[in-house]
Amino acid sequence: MREARPSGGAAVADKPATAGTRAPRQKPAPGGGDPDTASFAAWLDAVPFACAAYARDDGALVAANRRFLDEFGDLPEHTQRERLLRGLHGDGSADAQPIEVHAPHNGRWYALHWGDTVQAGRALALLTAVDISERIETLDSHKTQQEKLLFTSRLMSVGEMAATLAHELNQPLAAIVNYLNGSLRLVDQAGGPVQVERALQAARAQAEHASAVISRVREFVRAREPRRDAHELPAIAGTVLELLRLEAERLQLRIDLALAPALPAVYADRVMIEQVLLNLVKNAIEAMREVPAARRELRVEGRVNLDGEIEVRVCDRGPGLSAQDQDQLFSPFFTTKTDGLGIGLAICRSIIEYHEGRLFFEPRDGGGSVFGFTLPRAQGRA
Ligand SMILES: Nc1ncnc2c1ncn2[C@@H]1O[C@H](COP(=O)(O)OP(=O)(O)OP(=O)(O)O)[C@@H](O)[C@H]1O
Ligand SMILES: [Mg+2]
Incomplete structure (x- = not known):
């Protein structure tokens, strides 16, 4: 049996075996029959949302309606206010109103509203939990x-x-x-x-x-319809570099692959990300056509950035970009090459934004460019 701490409140009872059904309100617990609290509980039962009252002083559950017990009775923390809050959203504060939480025990979304009331001389915090799962799903x-x-x-x-x-x-x-x-x-x-x-x-x-x-x-x-899944970055980078190996050898160009160890998997359409990396590495190779062989150094880096995303960076020692070129970089058909279409980066940007990532350019220390992109981790999604 879960611990419940009724102070005579009739509705503070364990969830009935027929979870989800609206069983009639239970009789006051023997010996705990405080008529004030019983009528308070009856009043709560008339509210069409999950509703519970907690003591202001020690946070103990005083009364709850049937709907609350049906929906939160399975959460062991429901008998105490701070524990309930911690169980639902990580901390015990309730400053923001309403608080939107994802309940771990039933996977539903709730908007929690807190109000103050006094019942039989006792200060109570009154919680209303409105199920907003449908709205969240529609928004998503x-x-x-x-x-x-x-x-x-x-x-x-x-x-x-x-x-x-x-x-x-x-x-x-x-x-x-x-x-x-x-x-x-x-x-x-x-x-x-x-x-x-x-x-x-x-x-x-x-x-x-x-x-x-x-x-x-x-x-x-x-x-084709994109298909996102969990993929390892070393495998994606390996495929792309293998495709470009001969071209790199012909141009006497070194490609260093510097991936941080144990990178988490990315959540992505593999073919599309290969396409992005291929475009960026090709641009980097093309940018070094005129650069003396000894300086033709291309580096592909992979790491977890400060936001916890996976960040891939393609670094070259080409001429870099003027401020004016940087402004037009991602527009379709912007090219400075006689044999370029100017479509590579525009496609890369569409793909990366579809993946909720960012495609970016920054000058490289010591000369050259860095073209990079971010991708979300697969953890918890795939
Ligand atoms: N690594 C780089 N260093 C310097 N300039 C670059 C680099 N990558 C891209 N650019 C500039 O951005 C322009 C657009 O690149 P983008 O890949 O979109 O088209 P492209 O390479 O010209 O043609 P394609 O459509 O065949 O890829 C390039 O023409 C070049 O001026
Ligand atoms: Mg290109």
Whole structure:
């Protein structure tokens, strides 16, 4: 039996076996039949919310209505005010009104209101607990909807632009490739010159590359439904660096992976985060094209930041960014590269914001850039 401390209060009784049913109020406990408290308890029973009265002096439960016992009777702390508060939200203070708490014993959300009253000369703190789970769930689902919409609308605008671009560019690109093939045949038949042949081949390769880039963007933008789960950062980073290993070797570029030991798992769609990291590392590699080989150092760091999120940082020794470029960095189609689309960072930002994280830039100590993002931990979510 749970300990209950009725001071003659009829309603301070253990929860009946038929939890949730509205059993008739129990008779006053033998010997404890204080008629004032009994009528007070009857009055509490008429309140359509969970309701309980605690003594102001020692915090003991004095009376409670049936609904309170049904909903909080399973929480061992319900018999004492400070213990109840600690059990529900970690501390015994009740300064803010109402206090919204997530009850651990039944998973419901409650708004707790405290009021003062005096009953039979005893100062009481009167608690009303209103079940607000439905409101919280609706709010949560609206928030998720909004996030999804924001994400989808960003991707859609990028997607629409990509589709238009693909439509506008595919035809002329195909024509260019055809003309180049024709010219190559003519040069071949005429027997040279070899420089012209090489130039034509290079031009064809570039045109083919351009169509490949367009179809890649279209493919990405036709995004599948994201699926978030618990994932280990070392595995994600490993996949991405493996994809870029050959390119890094060709450019005589060192990639250091510096992940803090025992990083907690992130709550993320793995493919999307790989996409983000790939974009950032590619940008970092491209930023060091003109940098002397000895200085081409790329570092991928992972750690838990002060807010308890997982933070990934891609650090390069490239030229960094002017203040003006920093302002436009994440806008779609901002690029300073002749072969860039300017779409990489815009997509990264959509993905990271969808994951409730932040994509950021900061100058690197000693020269270069740091592009980083944060992700929530999986703990408690996946
Ligand atoms: N690590 C970096 N160092 C310096 N500048 C950078 C870096 N990363 C991005 N930038 C700047 O931001 C611009 C936009 O980057 P973003 O990845 O969006 O597009 P992009 O690399 O130009 O083209 P793509 O769409 O192919 O990725 C780049 O053109 C470059 O000017
Ligand atoms: Mg890029």
